[in-house]
Amino acid sequence: MVCRGCRCGTPKVTGVDHAAQTARLRSLVPVRVSECLDVCEQANVIVVQPSAEGRAAGARPVWFGLVNDPDATEDIAASARAGGPGVAPLPDILDL
Template sequence: MPGLTVCSLCVGETLGDADGRRGGQLARLRELEAVGAARLTLAECLDECDRGDVIVARSARSARRRSARPVWLERVAGDELTASLTTWLARGGPGQAPLPAALEAHVIDRSASARPTSTAELA
């Protein structure tokens, strides 16, 4: 079963008060776990504070053995995106099932070439 790590500090940030769902985005993610799509882990911070609703989809153990990598996503909030996420994870997630088109624009590039290497690049 894949895993899903969620930043507990920014979950629900994208929709904010406009989210009419009781419990907001965190409730959606807890439902994702309840239906068996993924194991949910809340982390206090994923160090991507300039983004919102940051989540990391972790590969199932069998996919990790085949070198599958985690997929970092941002601003995944609301019923439609969460449904796409749930379906993807239920099908196996990273390394087992293709990323749904609806989530492609939300991928965070965590490759070494995408990250600043000095404080000058941060300015």
């Protein structure tokens, strides 16, 4: 899920091509767009839901804030493609 509300996805977060970020994520993984996830101070926000396998392992959704770098976007998508929370380990850089 990608937030595109109050600050996320708007010119308020400068230097980020929000449309390109959303399009890139959509080219890699299924994406839902949310109007606002209510953590505007952490813009841009991406939430990765666990797969059925991850949920069976007890995983919960993982929230990422300040996703304003194309490399972070790629790392998040790679982790989701590898099975997501509860299945695939997070890249160290995303564990901040």
